[in-house]
Structures are given as structure tokens and as C-alpha cells.
Amino acid sequence: MLDTIRQWIVEFTDWLLEILLWLPRELFALFMDALASLVESIPVPDFVNQAAGAFGSIPSNVLFFAHYFAVSEGIAFVLAAYLIRFIIRRIPLIG
Template sequence: MFGILTSAFNVALGFVFRSIIVKFVLFFGLFFITTEFIQVLVSSGLLPTASSLNGVFGGIPAGVWYFLDLFNFSMGFSTGLAAFVARFIIRRIPVIG
């Protein structure tokens, strides 16, 4: 009876160490590398700042803004930009990309 309980405990403990803890450490490492990579890009000046984007979009005439608002450009541009940045970051991760 004691041998069966010990065996079940060893199987459960092996499952915890092989799958749960290893995956947690792996995904935490990927998350940490990704977030630090974003901070490096922001601090190096490779990504545009809000003031530079404001200056660029400030030069667009009112007639063009009408059609941009009609097609909801602000939502589409931010979604597309976020998707391209996410793709860029995922491709730089050695295990996934």
C-alpha cells in the first residue's frame, strides 16, 4: 500500500517539475527578453516619438483627413503598427522565430 502511494507521489512530483516549472521558467525568460528588447528600442531612438508623429500628421490637409476619418484610419493604423511590431519582436526570439 505504501509503495503505491509513493509511486503516485513520484509521478505527480515528476509531472510538476518536468512540465509546469520548466515551462514557467522558459516563458518567463521569453517574456523578460521581449520586454527588455522593447525598452532598448525605445531608449535608442529607433522608434518614433509621439511629438515626431504629431508633426507628420499635422501637415495633412483637411480634405485628406475627411477620408482618413471616414475609413477609420486611426484605428487601422494603430492596429497594423502593433501587428508589425509584434511580428518583428517574435521573429527576433530564437526559440520561436
């Protein structure tokens, strides 16, 4: 009898813990979905479309060396670093 009651208590605490851990996960998932839909609703600026046309006029010799020296990855790294710097500077007591 005592083992049965102990097992019920253990099962109840496991169930309660599962519910208490499920709620923050679901709230976080809902928050991330809302944030993603907000970011996706931002329109693409016009200069991005114009930049795609500007790259079409670059000669093939320059494109070969830009690809060889991984210029596109380097530009992505630099822009990511500037973005991270911008975000960190906005955090109180850190930036």
C-alpha cells in the same frame, strides 16, 4: 500497505511531472522578460517624433474621410504584413 505504496508512487510521479513542467515554463518566462527588456531599451527614432508633427498640418476634411475609410487601420495592416513578410523571408528553407 500496497495501496499506500502505490499512492506514494503516484504522488511522487505527480510531483516530478509538476517540477519537470515548471522548469520550461519558468525558462520561457525569463527568456520573454529578457527579450521585452531588450526591445524596450531600443530608443525611438527621431523620424517618429517628426511624423507626429507632420500629421498636425493635415486639414480636418481630410482627417474626417481618413477616419471614415479607416486609413489608420489599413496602414497598420499593411505595415504588419510587410513585417511578417520580412520575418518569414529570413527563416531558412521557407523564405
